[in-house]
Amino acid sequence: MLEFLPLLGALALVGVFLATPYSEGLSSLLSRTSFRLFDGKSIEPSVRRERLLRSAAIGTPYREYTAKTYLYVFGSAMAGGILGVYVGVGLLAVLREVGISTTITVPSLGLFDGIADVPVLSELPGATFGIEVFDGFVFVVLLATSSLVGLLAAGGAYAVRWRIPSLRADTRRRQIDAGMPRMVAFVYALTRGGMAFPDVMRALSRNEGVFGEGAAEVGVAVRNIDLFNVDLVSAIGDLSQRTPSEQFEQFAENLSSVLQSGRNISEFLREQYERYREEAEEQQEEILDLLATTAEVYVTTVVAGMLFLVTILLIIGLTAGDTLFLMRAIAYVVLPAGNLLFLAYLIEVLQPLQTTGSSSRILQAESNVTVEHVGIESDGGYNYPNSETNHQRLRAYDRLRSIRETITAPLQSVIQRPTLVFVVTVPIAVLVTAYRAPSVVVDGAIEVGLLDDLLVQAAIFLMGTFAVVYEIKQRRLRRLEEAVPDLLERLASLNEAGIAVVSSFDRVRRSDIGALDEEVDRIWRDIQWGATVAQALDRFETRVRTPSVTRVVTLITNAMRASNEIGPVLRIAAEQARADKRLRRQRRQEMFTYLVVIYVSFVVFLIVIVALDFVLIPNLPDSGAVEGDLAQNAPSVLGGFTGGDEDAYRLVFFHTALIQSTLSGLVGGMMGGGSVKDGVKHSTIMLTVTYLVLTLLG
Structure with a gap:
């Protein structure tokens, strides 16, 4: 085990580098170390890179970032060199294992005689080394692999360190x-x-x-x-x-x-x-046109193209030879990779249409108040004896805030954050699957079909529960955001007529404003109980927590600080909210077309798979049952499968349909709703239909 200590040290060094962005202590330690090893004053300035760091909002001075980059490069080279030695050992082990008997002549170095007798090399697997090792050959191999891997690691670390600011700057540009x-x-x-x-x-x-x-x-x-x-x-x-x-x-x-x-x-x-x-x-129209092209390319390549390949490979397997490996590669590698690439591309394309800023403004305000009242000085110290203790208590209180809110109002918390439903559903799915797991083993072997049933049913349960909760949240948010422009216009009209903001809410609550009726009543109730308009609106924003309402509340509360005549401000906010509403409606209508295209392609894919799996394959004869000369000629015609290949091919078709239905739903959700979470609903529907159809038919 001692021979693996250098490898563990190299992995530990890489782990420190990877954990540095998430730890202020490690980051400070590496900064101090880099300045000791590489004098920051000797680093030549670079205007282009300094501007790049500012554009990316890295928050680190150029000299410090460059010095730390040199430290990363030096450490990566060391770790890569150590790893390269083990790569060389593995290469020698492979050569011994395959039994290569050719003589490799290497000029004698006269150095490191007997290096092949060290434990790491002498214990390599294989009875016969198969290579006539001359003086220094092992040393040359280890030196070459160590140098190569070390250089690649150093170059990769340098490239990544200066690529990160570019990526962050590009992300900030789009946002x-x-x-x-x-x-x-x-x-x-x-x-x-x-x-x-x-x-x-x-x-x-x-x-x-x-x-x-x-x-x-x-x-x-x-x-x-x-x-x-x-x-x-x-x-x-x-x-x-x-x-x-x-x-x-x-x-x-x-x-x-x-x-x-x-x-x-x-x-x-x-x-x-x-x-x-x-x-x-104009940007939305361009993106929607691009989505139309993307949908056509997706259906042509990932859906129709995969069907074409699967069908062709099946025919080739019936006539020329075994193509089961290629079909498995398509089902388990090519098909998921193609769908994931389209998902990544859609996320990139649709990013400009995503709403900016969704965090709660009231939580920001409370956190700012917390910092102000604990007596923190500008230099990081404390100006009161108990300030540090109180500060730690308040920080702990803020960390436990979400847990406390979830426990006190679990249903409301789940509706606001649908991912919390996994806290309940995942343990249930794991326990039920573990309880049913023994039934998968039949005659001492795992029955793949029964295992598929357990996994697919658990996946449908997990995705279905999340999809229901997420859909409830989205429909509620859509109803609320649809009513925001009407609320703003009525408040603007009343304020322009000379009515104060407080009285405006009293008048508006008596009218019908759709989904916001109950929320406006709560705003007025808060005002009657002594809250200011700003406090009542903050509580309203905390309850609703939609980006549109958050922007409106932020605008109104800031406008009221300047003047009580906020009619023009409300009018502008109403105009902006109505423009956003119009863009959302247009986007949903256009994206619905692409969603229909995805569903049609899914149905076609499923029909073809069913035809191949339940019509073509069962009606083919088993060439293994043909005797004599006919068995020799069976592969040359459309004669059927040999042995148990039929079950293997049908299993591949079954898995192909399950994988395609799940991933097509995610792609359809991205095109129809602009989010992977929207695709969970469609994935659940497609996966359920696929599973029921294929299960009921066979």
Whole structure:
């Protein structure tokens, strides 16, 4: 076992590198170590890479990141070199195992004589080494594999370290572009409501969880203004130099010019809002057109193409030879890989249509209050004797908040977070499957068909329960979001008529606003019991927790801080909510067509599999039963299978149908709803239909 200690050390070093992003202590330790080994002052500056780190919001200075990169490269080279030695040992073991008897002549090095007698090499499996090992040959092999693997590991570590900022910057760019219409609408509404522009920027930066990476970019300018006394124009101009988004860069440059020229900011923001809203509509149309092409390619390649290959391989297996291995490769490797590639592509394509910011604003506010009231100094210390203890208690309270809410209101928690249903269903599925597992063993062997039954039934149970809870949540959210524009327009009309915000809610609750009737009654009840309008709206947002409602509540509460005349702000919010509603409706209508295409292709796939499995194969004769000369000629014609190949082929068809139905449902959910979670419902339906049809037929 001692010969494996270097390998364990190399794996431990790699594990430390992989765990560093998740541990502040390890990250600090590696930073200090890298600066001791590689002098940070000697690192040459790079303008391109410094800007890349700022665009990616890594939060690490360039010299520190570069020094740590050198440490990763050095450590990866060491770990790779150690691993390469074991690779060389394995290569020598393979050569001995296959019994190669050719003589390999290597010039004598005169060094390391007897290296083949070390325990690691002398205990290699195989009775005959099969190679005439000359002086130094083993050393050359181990040196070559160690150097090669070490260089590959070092190069890979260097490439990955500098590739990560590029990937993060690209991700932030897409998120910023997707949230530009909503962010500009928020800024325009508050500016139109009379709030000073620096205060608007502060309000936007405080709601990063609502408006995403765009608000994070603005937060950098706010910190420069508040902490470093940078003027507003310079702070906004600096954003155009660090942001990864071209749209945000143009917006920041234009905004800086407007501020310098003294032009009306509200008018400029209105133009920008109209522009980004039109661009959002055009972008959605382009994505929907791309989805149409993607659906056609998917049906042609993954569905029809796989059916064609399976059918051709079956015919070849009947006429020319055994193709069972190829069919298994298609069923268990090619088919899942093709579906997963399409899923990854759809996630990438549909990302601009995803709603930016979904976290609860009230939770952010409470966490900020927690930090403010424990007496933390700017240098990280505490200014009261018991502040540190109280801080730890409050942090523990925040960590246990979700657990406490789940226990006190389990049904509501499951509806809000459908993944919690797995806490109950997974143990049930595991216990039931374990209880039924002994029935799978028949005559001392595992019956594959019975095992399939257990696994498929457990999968249907798990996916079905999640799909039901998730569908309940989505329908509730859709009903609430459909009613948001009407609520905002009525509040805007009342406020523009001179009615105060509090009285506006009293009047609105008496009218019919659909799914929000009950929630408006609760808002008014909170106000009657002494809560402010802002507190009542915060509680409303906490109960509903939809991105649309979160943005509306954020906008209203910030607008009320500037003025009680929030009619124009509500009107802009209503217009934005109605535009989002129109885009969602158009998207659902277009995507429904692609979902129908997926279902039709699934039905065709299932029909073909049923025809092959239950019509063609059972009617083929068993060539193993043919005697004499006929047995020799059976493979040359469409004669049938030999031995037990029929059951093996039917099992492959069965698994192919199950895998395709499950993954097609996920692809259909991505096209129809824009999320893999939406696809669980369709996967459950397709898998259930496939299982029932194939089980009932045979």
